[in-house]
Amino acid sequence: MFLCTPEIITAGQDYWADAGVVRIGEKKPIPAPDFTLNTLDGKKVSLKEFRGKVVFLNFWATW
Template identity: 65%
Template sequence: MIKKIIASVVLLSLITIAIVQAMDNEPRGVKIGAKAPDFTLKTLDGKQVELSDYKGKKVMLNFWATWCPPCKKEMPDMEKYTQQAGDDVVILAVNIDPENDVQGFVEDNGISFTIPLDSQSAKEAVNDRYKISSIPTTYFIDKEGIIRNKVISAMTLKDMERNINSMQ
């Protein structure tokens, strides 16, 4: 009998947690409609890149890691999108595991878009400022630096086109 009571209490607790989380449907991270936090990072080739350098362009800001299967899955479509995007669109694919062989990954996958490096152990990691809790996560930032959408999952080429084209 005591086992049934304990099981009932545990089940009721889990249901309560699920309901509370379902009611909190506000996505985690920087909010859509907010100004995108600026940052400065070094790229694979040692150059500095700042988000504010791209004001006046649409930015697809992607957070990823070399060990992440969904990240690997979307990379070919990101490369395709890079090849077809106009001069007013920039892809910044922020790698959060620079201690791994990012350069080898980039070469093996024929990636030509910009790869800024951000370490999770850095004092002021960009992925912390953007409150990245799952990868891949992509923010779509308009020409004025405002976040217009956020996608927490791997995207297809169509998803990228739709999100970029929806911005002014």
């Protein structure tokens, strides 16, 4: 049988506040710096061309 008092139930509520976790909306967005890459067919593509759109960058390598 477990005895649950309000102090025990709410003991972990402030854990995340003390752990340094930043909640969404608390930080102002920082714009990504512009850069230019070459596509596989030799065209240049700049990040600024995608302003206002979602961009997914996938960096990977095999060793």
